[in-house]
Amino acid sequence: xxxxxxxxxxxxxxxxxxxxxxxxxxxxxxxxxxxxxxxxxxxxxxxxxxxxxxxxxxxxxxxxxxxxxxxxxxxxxxxxxxxxxxxxxxxxxxxxxxxxxxxxxxxxxxxxxxxxxxxxxxxxxxxxxxxxxxxxxxxxxxxxxxxxxxxxxxxxxxxxxxxxxxxxxxxxxxxxxxxxxxxxxxxxxxxxxxxxxxxxxxxxxxxxxxxxxxxxxxxxxxxxxxxxxxxxxxxxxxxxxxxxxxxxxxxxxxxxxxxxxxxxxxxxxxxxxxxxxxxxxxxxxxxxxxxxxxxxxxxxxxxxxxxxxxxxxxxxxxxxxxxxxxxxxxxxxxxxxxxxxxxxxxxxxxxxxxxxxxxxxxxxxxxxxxxxxxxxxxxxxxxxxxxxxxxxxxxxxxxxxxxxxxxxxxxxxxxxxxxxxxxxxxxxxxxxxxxxxxxxxxx
Numbered sequence: 001x002x003x004x005x006x007x008x009x010x011x012x013x014x015x016x017x018x019x020x021x022x023x024x025x026x027x028x029x030x031x032x033x034x035x036x037x038x039x040x041x042x043x044x045x046x047x048x049x050x051x052x053x054x055x056x057x058x059x060x061x062x063x064x065x066x067x068x069x070x071x072x073x074x075x076x077x078x079x080x081x082x083x084x085x086x087x088x089x090x091x092x093x094x095x096x097x098x099x100x101x102x103x104x105x106x107x108x109x110x111x112x113x114x115x116x117x118x119x120x121x122x123x124x125x126x127x128x129x130x131x132x133x134x135x136x137x138x139x140x141x142x143x144x145x146x147x148x149x150x151x152x153x154x155x156x157x158x159x160x161x162x163x164x165x166x167x168x169x170x171x172x173x174x175x176x177x178x179x180x181x182x183x184x185x186x187x188x189x190x191x192x193x194x195x196x197x198x199x200x201x202x203x204x205x206x207x208x209x210x211x212x213x214x215x216x217x218x219x220x221x222x223x224x225x226x227x228x229x230x231x232x233x234x235x236x237x238x239x240x241x242x243x244x245x246x247x248x249x250x251x252x253x254x255x256x257x258x259x260x261x262x263x264x265x266x267x268x269x270x271x272x273x274x275x276x277x278x279x280x281x282x283x284x285x286x287x288x289x290x291x292x293x294x295x296x297x298x299x300x301x302x303x304x305x306x307x308x309x310x311x312x313x314x315x316x317x318x319x320x321x322x323x324x325x326x327x328x329x330x331x332x333x334x335x336x337x338x339x340x341x342x343x344x345x346x347x348x349x350x351x352x353x354x355x356x357x358x359x360x361x362x363x364x365x366x367x368x369x370x371x372x373x374x375x376x377x378x379x380x381x382x383x384x385x386x387x388x389x390x391x392x393x394x395x396x397x398x399x400x401x402x403x404x405x406x407x408x409x410x411x412x413x414x415x416x417x418x419x420x421x422x423x424x425x426x427x428x429x430x431x432x433x434x435x436x437x438x439x440x441x442x443x
Contacts, residue, residue: 007035010046012053019058023074034064034072060175062194075194090396096417097426098398100234102269102374103416106349107295108340110331117330126326132314133157134329140336141288141302150286151279153304156313157324161263161289162188164303164313165227166196168285171312172259173198173224180218180226182210184377184403184410186234186263189227198225202405205233207371209240212247219251225259226252230274232266232292232373235403235412237354239266239372245275252280259309260284268293270372271347283309290332292374293341300328350374353415353423360427365436374416380434383409389433395426 005027009015022028034040037055041048055072058064066072090096138155146152158164169179175197181189183202193200201218203226204211210228218226228248231239240248252258260281264274267288278286285305290298304310317323335341354370361368361378370376380386380400387399390411400410411430418426 007040007044009044009054010050012050012057015040015044015046015051015054016057016061016063019054020061020063023063028074030074030076032074033070034074036071060197062197065199091391094391094394094396095422096396097413097415098396100375100398100412100414101296101416102292103349106341106346106416107293108335110295110298110335113331113334113338113340114327116334117327120330121327126323130323130326132317132323134326134333136333137302137329140333142304144288144336145286145304148274148276150274150276150304151284153278153306154310156303156305156310156317157329158287158301158303158313158317159299159321159324160291161265161287161301162192164285164287164289164301165189165261165263166192167313167316168259168261168287168303168305168309169193169196169198169225171309171316172283177224178218178222180210180215180223181405182227182229182233183405183407184235184400185227185405186229186265187402190403190405200405202407204407205236205238207236207238207369208244209233209238210244210248212244212251215248216251219255219258223258225261227261227263228277230262230264230266230276230286231270231272232375234265234373235375235398235400235410236377237370237373237375239270239272240275240277242273242275245277249277249280252277256280256282258283262286264288265292266373268341268343269346269350269374271344271351272372278304279306282306285309285313290335293343293346294332294335298328298332300324300332347372350415353418353420356420356423357413357415357418357426360423361430364427364431366427366431366434370415374414376413376415377410378413378430378434379408379410381409382434383411386411386430386433390429393429393433395429 005022008018037051038048041051064072065075141155178199178201179193180203181200182205201223203214258281269292278284283306285303287301287303289301357376358368358370368376368378383400390397398412
C-alpha cells in the first residue's frame with residue numbers, strides 16, 4: 001500500500017495526521033493516489049466511516065483532492081507546502097529581480113508619521129473599548145473609495161491584503177466551496193484558498209484582466225466566489241479596463257449570489273484609473289493595501305464592502321487580534337494627509353523601467369507582458385531551464401510555478417531594483433536563457 005509508506009491510526013484524526021506527516025516528510029508525493037476508502041478501512045481494521053472522516057478532514061485542509069471514481073490523491077501542491085518554497089536562493093554576486101519588493105527609494109520616510117502617531121497616542125491612548133477603526137482613517141479611506149467610483153460601504157482595517165481576503169472568504173464560504181482565481185495569479189492567494197479547505201478554479205488573464213468567458217464558465221460550474229485584481233496584477237501587470245469591467249459587471253450581475261473580492265493591488269503605484277466591479281453582487285469587498293506604496297512592514301490594508309460582509313469581518317476580528325494597532329492607523333493617516341507619495345511619479349518610475357524592458361525584450365524576439373505595476377511576465381518554453389540559466393548569468397528571477405495553476409510556464413521579473421543601465425543586460429540574458437533566435441540541430 002503506497003510503496004514503503006504505511007498509513008497508521010485508529011481514529012480519523014490519527015489517520016489524517018499520518019497522511020500529513022508522510023506528505024511533509026516527502027514519503028507521499030504530490031499526485032500520489034491514496035488507498036480506496038474501504039481497502040484502507042480493512043487494512044487498519046476500522047469502520048469505513050472513520051476513514052471517510054479522515055479523508056474529509058484532509059480535503060477540508062487542502063491536503064488531498066477527490067476525483068470521483070479516480071479516487072483521492074495528494075494535491076499537486078498541498079496547502080502545507082507554500083509556493084514561497086519555490087523562490088530562488090540568490091547567491092552572492094547575483095542580482096535579485098525575483099522578490100516582488102518595491103523600490104525603497106520610492107517609499108516615503110516614516111519617521112515623521114510614526115512620531116506624530118506616538119504623540120497622538122500620548123494624548124489619546126487607544127485602550128480596550130476604543131473603536132477598532134480610527135475615525136480619520138475611515139473618513140479618508142471612504143473619500144478615496146468614493147472618488148474612484150467604489151460603491152458605498154463601511155470600512156474595516158486588516159493586517160494586509162491577504163488577511164483581508166482570508167477574512168472575507170471565511171465570512172461566507174465553507175470547506176469544499178469553489179473560488180475562481182486568476183491564473184497566473186498571486187501565489188499567496190493560490191496557497192490560501194486550499195489552506196482554507198476551498199477549491200480554486202483557474203480563470204485566465206490577459207492584459208485587460210480576467211477573461212470573461214473563463215469566469216463565466218467557473219460561475220456556471222458553481223464557483224461561490226471570485227477574486228479579481230483591479231490593477232498591477234501579480235505577476236502579469238494586467239489592469240482591468242473600462243470595457244472589460246463592463247463585461248465583467250454584466251456577467252456578475254447574472255450571478256448575484258457570488259462573493260466578489262477585488263484586490264486593488266496597484267493603489268498608489270499606478271496611474272491607470274480604477275474600474276471597480278463593486279456592488280454588482282449581493283456580497284462584495286474591495287481591498288487596498290499600503291504595502292507597495294508606503295512599505296510592506298506597515299502591514300495595513302483598508303477594505304470596504306456590503307454591510308453584512310464588513311460586519312462579519314469586524315465581528316470575527318474582535319474575537320482574534322481585536323484591532324489593527326492605532327499607531328499604524330495614525331501613521332497611515334499622516335502619510336495620506338500629507339501626500340507623502342506622488343502616485344504619478346511612482347507609477348512613472350516603475351512604468352519607464354517596465355516599458356523599457358518589454359521593448360528591449362521585443363527587440364530580441366522575446367514576448368513579455370506588463371501593463372502596470374512593477375513586474376514583467378515572460379512566457380518561456382522551459383521554465384526551470386530559463387531560471388537556472390539566468391541565475392548562471394547573474395540574474396535571479398521568480399519561477400512561474402509560484403504563480404500558476406494550469407497556465408503555461410513563465411518567469412516573473414521585478415523591475416523595481418533595475419537601473420536604466422540594467423535593461424539591456426537583463427534583456428540579453430533573458431533572450432539567451434530562453435534560446436530565442438538560437439538554431440539547434442539534434443541528430
